[in-house]
Amino acid sequence: MNSGGYESARHGNVVNEALIGRLSEIEIQARLFAGEYGTRWKTVSGQGVEVVHFGQWNREAGPDFKDARFRFGEEDECSGDIEVDMDARDWERHGHATNPAYDGVRLQLFVQQIPSAAFARTSDFREVPQAHLHIEPPAPPLLRHVPGAVCRESALVMVEEAAEFRLRTKRAAHARAVTLHGPETALFHLLATGLGYKNNSIPFLLAAQRTGLRTAAGPDGEARLFGLSGFLQPPTFDDANPATKDYLRPLWEKWWGVRDGLARLVLPQGFWKFSGIRPSNHPHRRMGALAATAANFPKLLSGIRTGGKRGFEDFFDSLTHPYWSRHWNLSAARLEGEMALVGPDRVGDLLINAFFPSLPLEKAREEMIALRGGTPSGRIKKASEWLVGSVDPHLMRTARQQQGLLQLFADFGSLSALEAWGKIQSRSTG
Numbered sequence: 001m002n003s004g005g006y007e008s009a010r011h012g013n014v015v016n017e018a019l020i021g022r023l024s025e026i027e028i029q030a031r032l033f034a035g036e037y038g039t040r041w042k043t044v045s046g047q048g049v050e051v052v053h054f055g056q057w058n059r060e061a062g063p064d065f066k067d068a069r070f071r072f073g074e075e076d077e078c079s080g081d082i083e084v085d086m087d088a089r090d091w092e093r094h095g096h097a098t099n100p101a102y103d104g105v106r107l108q109l110f111v112q113q114i115p116s117a118a119f120a121r122t123s124d125f126r127e128v129p130q131a132h133l134h135i136e137p138p139a140p141p142l143l144r145h146v147p148g149a150v151c152r153e154s155a156l157v158m159v160e161e162a163a164e165f166r167l168r169t170k171r172a173a174h175a176r177a178v179t180l181h182g183p184e185t186a187l188f189h190l191l192a193t194g195l196g197y198k199n200n201s202i203p204f205l206l207a208a209q210r211t212g213l214r215t216a217a218g219p220d221g222e223a224r225l226f227g228l229s230g231f232l233q234p235p236t237f238d239d240a241n242p243a244t245k246d247y248l249r250p251l252w253e254k255w256w257g258v259r260d261g262l263a264r265l266v267l268p269q270g271f272w273k274f275s276g277i278r279p280s281n282h283p284h285r286r287m288g289a290l291a292a293t294a295a296n297f298p299k300l301l302s303g304i305r306t307g308g309k310r311g312f313e314d315f316f317d318s319l320t321h322p323y324w325s326r327h328w329n330l331s332a333a334r335l336e337g338e339m340a341l342v343g344p345d346r347v348g349d350l351l352i353n354a355f356f357p358s359l360p361l362e363k364a365r366e367e368m369i370a371l372r373g374g375t376p377s378g379r380i381k382k383a384s385e386w387l388v389g390s391v392d393p394h395l396m397r398t399a400r401q402q403q404g405l406l407q408l409f410a411d412f413g414s415l416s417a418l419e420a421w422g423k424i425q426s427r428s429t430g
Helices: 004-012 025-033 152-181 183-211 221-228 234-238 242-256 283-295 297-317 344-358 361-370 378-388 399-412 417-429
Strands: 040-042 048-053 065-072 078-087 105-112 130-132
Touching: 025 078, 025 183, 040 130, 065 105, 152 183, 152 344, 152 361, 152 378, 152 399, 183 221, 183 283, 183 297, 183 344, 221 242, 221 283, 234 242, 283 297, 297 344, 344 361, 344 399, 361 399, 378 399
Parallel strands: 078 105, 105 130
Antiparallel strands: 040 048, 048 065, 065 078
């Protein structure tokens, strides 16, 4: 089974540079560091370059990544810095050419294609290789509605090819993350992203990256996660009820001694989305779940080794927290009963996005087909309406089908269903 026809069709869709421009530089850096955008490129001069490791993410002035490791063409591995810019011309615009702090840069990655050549040279006149960082645009906000454009049989084939492409893409991204950071950290980053869901996935990824698995799993892990997230602010503690103060006090004591040294890493509150989110998905509560996951990470790994998918599910089914199992956020009253820290739908999402990509392809495919689809999201429903003119349960019974609908939403939201299907068919049979 392959997704060649679908992959060919999606590359025929025009990438909207304006949509890419909506991505912030810090989001691009976070995804790049996680391996999502790949590790191998061609420089503008045609030489192959591979980033073996991104080194240290620089939080101070200077290049974005320090002491990275590279392999250019057939040359031996070397080290140096990486600068990431939206536009290749930003090297000159931002004064890097005359700033000695950038003399160690061995690679400039740029996001936007430009019509003419741009050059990057250091203050000692050394040329800096440049490479285009290919980034898929965010999903369009709405699908064009084409009632009954595709019959169910054709829609099922379309969904299947999209699901296969999505699975292969996730597995490739996971493999890169493992190469860059190791399997345990790669899993931790994926779990953090999944707990953030679509609205706060990048802030959660940043909090996990800036804390690190070793620290997050240690005695100060919860305090560090909440502190770096920007959730430990004096008014939060001062205005809290007694139960919340009892929870926050030890976190504050641990955070107080390190917060000045880490102030530059604390996420601004503007990064977070709090409105329009169900109480159970509140970022405070999700961060509590991430802290509990990190604190019990050896148990999670043991469950996966001995039970696979069942061990993964059992871990999250039994995961509790003395405060967050009974609270929505840091300002809410105590709940009457205990609530699951990570609900069934979210566990299913974590299986799809964090566990299945680590499995051999055939096994991952089997698990996806066997896993019943969760409650359909708005995007899944819109994709079904776009394809067949209605919310068709037959298109979203399994997790694999729902993944296919999500992929179609992301890739062809700006095209009609007939146009999308026509491209797939012509490239599959041509």
